[in-house]
Each structure stands twice: as C-alpha cells, then as structure tokens.
Amino acid sequence: MKQARELKEITEKVVIALKCKDSKDFELKKDSKKWSNKEIVGHLIDSGQNNIQRFIRAQYEEDPVISYNQNEWVHYNAYQTFSSENIIELFRQVQLQIVHIWNNFSEENLVKTCIVGNQEYTVLFLIDDYLDHLKHHIKQVFQKDFSNFKF
Incomplete structure (x- = not known):
C-alpha cells in the first residue's frame, strides 16, 4: 500500500x-494556551492510537x-513533562504499528466505514x-526547516 510506504x-x-x-525549541511553550512542539508530537501519538482503534475496529464492527478530545488527551498525558527521547520513540512505534496495519488491509476492508463525529x-x-x-x-513542528521534508 502506497500510504504505508x-x-x-x-x-x-x-x-x-x-x-x-x-x-529548548522542542519544549518551548510560546503561549500557555498553545501546544509546544513536544506536545504536538504527543498529539500525533494520541491521534495514532485513536486511529489504530478505527483501522482495526472498522474491519470487524x-x-x-x-x-x-485531543486537548484532554494531550493534557492528561502530560507530554510536556515526559522525556523527549521516550516521546520520539513512542511516536516512532505508533507510526510503525499503523504502517503494519495498513499493509495488512484487504481491499474489501478499505471501503468499510467508521463514524467520526457525526460523519461516516x-x-x-x-x-x-x-x-x-x-x-x-510536522510542518508546524519544523516550520522553517520543513524544506528538508519531501512529501
């Protein structure tokens, strides 16, 4: 699957x-109401974990x-006080689990549906x-350095 690659x-x-x-840049909170780069990566972990539920459960439910609630997840995971090394490794592991799940999808399961909000x-x-x-x-986290990424 090209998306997995x-x-x-x-x-x-x-x-x-x-x-x-x-x-310092990774942990800097420019505004108490906004996420730091570290918390943004934490949010990507949360998003990945919740989407794993969608990708798996949509196949059999x-x-x-x-x-x-993304803000509550970031808040209660307390990413700002979690080790940066652990956050980076957890991010890597969650993404690789998603890659593995996507690579094992059958064509028929790709058209199955899931409800997100009130939408199918x-x-x-x-x-x-x-x-x-x-x-x-990722663009938010790397801003000026984003030219290094070819998506």
Whole structure:
C-alpha cells in the first residue's frame, strides 16, 4: 500500500530530525494556551492510537464510533513533562504499528466505514486523512526547516 510506504518514510525522516532538534525549541511553550512542539508530537501519538482503534475496529464492527478530545488527551498525558527521547520513540512505534496495519488491509476492508463525529467515512478516506493530518503537524513542528521534508 502506497500510504504505508509513505508513512514509513515520513516516520524515519521525522524521527531523525526530532532527535537533532534543539531541546529548548522542542519544549518551548510560546503561549500557555498553545501546544509546544513536544506536545504536538504527543498529539500525533494520541491521534495514532485513536486511529489504530478505527483501522482495526472498522474491519470487524459495523460503523464503529470512535472519538476523542485531543486537548484532554494531550493534557492528561502530560507530554510536556515526559522525556523527549521516550516521546520520539513512542511516536516512532505508533507510526510503525499503523504502517503494519495498513499493509495488512484487504481491499474489501478499505471501503468499510467508521463514524467520526457525526460523519461516516471509509477506511481509505481515514488513511489519507491521517497522512494529511500528520503532515500538517510536522510542518508546524519544523516550520522553517520543513524544506528538508519531501512529501
């Protein structure tokens, strides 16, 4: 699956770049109401974990309803006080689990649906949306340095 290959490539590049990122920049909160780069990566972990539920359950449940409050997840995971090394490794592991799940999807399961909010989406749409969401937040984390990433 091309999306799985793309996610794997993105993950490898992002992990290397995160390990090289200045720790002060990674942890800096410019505004108490906004996430730091570290919390954005934490949010990507949360998003990945919730989407794993969607990707798995959509294959055997009819229209599973899976939602989460992203701000509460980031808050209660307390990513700002968690080790940067652990956050980067957890990010890597969650993304690689998603790659593995996507590579094992049957064609028939890609058209199954899942309820997100009040909308019904196919698994294939959720896969593409997941990649777009990930890229959006990676752009936030790396801003000026984003030219290093070829998506």
